[in-house]
Amino acid sequence: MRKLTLMASVAALAASAYGQSTQAVQSSNSLRGLMCVFFRPIQFYMAPQQKTAAPPPAASNANLEQVLSLLDRVNAGFKSVQTNFEWDQYQKVVDEHDKQSGVMYFKRSGSNVDVAADIKFPAAKKMLLKGGDLQIYVPRTGQVSHYDPGKNRQDFESFLALGFGGRGHELTKSFDIKYVGTEIIGGEPTYKLELTPKAQKVKGMVGLVTLWINQKTGMSVQQRIDQGEGDYRLARYTNIDINHPQKMPEDAFKLKSK
Numbered sequence: 580m581r582k583l584t585l586m587a588s589v590a591a592l593a594a595s596a597y598g599q600s601t602q603a604v605q606s607s608n609s610l611r612g613l614m615c616v617f618f619r620p621i622q623f624y625m626a627p628q629q630k631t632a633a634p635p636p637a638a639s640n641a642n643l644e645q646v647l648s649l650l651d652r653v654n655a656g657f658k659s660v661q662t663n664f665e666w667d668q669y670q671k672v673v674d675e676h677d678k679q680s681g682v683m684y685f686k687r688s689g690s691n692v693d694v695a696a697d698i699k700f701p702a703a704k705k706m707l708l709k710g711g712d713l714q715i716y717v718p719r720t721g722q723v724s725h726y727d728p729g730k731n732r733q734d735f736e737s738f739l740a741l742g743f744g745g746r747g748h749e750l751t752k753s754f755d756i757k758y759v760g761t762e763i764i765g766g767e768p769t770y771k772l773e774l775t776p777k778a779q780k781v782k783g784m785v786g787l788v789t790l791w792i793n794q795k796t797g798m799s800v801q802q803r804i805d806q807g808e809g810d811y812r813l814a815r816y817t818n819i820d821i822n823h824p825q826k827m828p829e830d831a832f833k834l835k836s837k
Contacts, residue, residue, distance in 0.1 A: 663683075667812065
């Protein structure tokens with residue numbers, strides 16, 4: 580049976596991809612083409628961060644094992660997550676930030692996790708990632724765009740393993756992981772991890788991924804993806820509601836079109 584992966588906020592970033600033509604994405608079979616869809620400009624205001632409490636070198640491996648085991652335990656009972664999100668991407672060459680915010684939904688579906696994102700600001704859009712098929716819906720036009728990872732599905736899915744509801748030890752198959760320490764995010768203690776992609780073709784686009792994992796819930800409350808040349812993406816999640824699928828809107832995983 581296919582393993583349940585940690586679904587990332589990176590998947591949700593596809594909701595901000597509308598504006599790049601479907602034809603342009605479909606014409607590219609490269610991983611870079613897919614990543615262009617997922618790393619569109621997005622932003623939110625980030626408060627100054629607390630300094631990370633770095634562990635002694637001898638304790639680092641033990642602490643990392645502790646965090647990965649926490650994620651494994653959360654995976655065993657995972658059903659769903661509903662959370663508010665704020666996204667941020669900084670583009671150094673133009674020294675600009677753009678922003679989007681809204682509500683995200685994650686729901687276990689067999690051995691996979693379905694993901695939906697309702698973007699409320701600055702313009703309404705909806706993303707649905709289900710069964711490996713990514714769809715973007717724009718209410719203003721009624722248009723639904725489809726994206727398929729194709730032969731790059733394995734690399735694509737490694738970036739979906741960064742956020743909610745999956746096994747921690749699966750991350751080690753795609754990333755070299757370093758335990759950095761602890762940090763207070765949103766008033767809650769978190770574990771801070773740094774992930775370096777193992778695949779060379781991925782390293783060319785994403786040099787480092789930083790995760791902040793809530794110490795109690797095992798959920799990712801903040802993420803940063805460094806994309807090189809000074810560009811980076813930040814994501815923050817608040818009001819995280821875990822394992823209450825009955826509270827989700829009935830149409831959370833449905834798209835409407837004209």
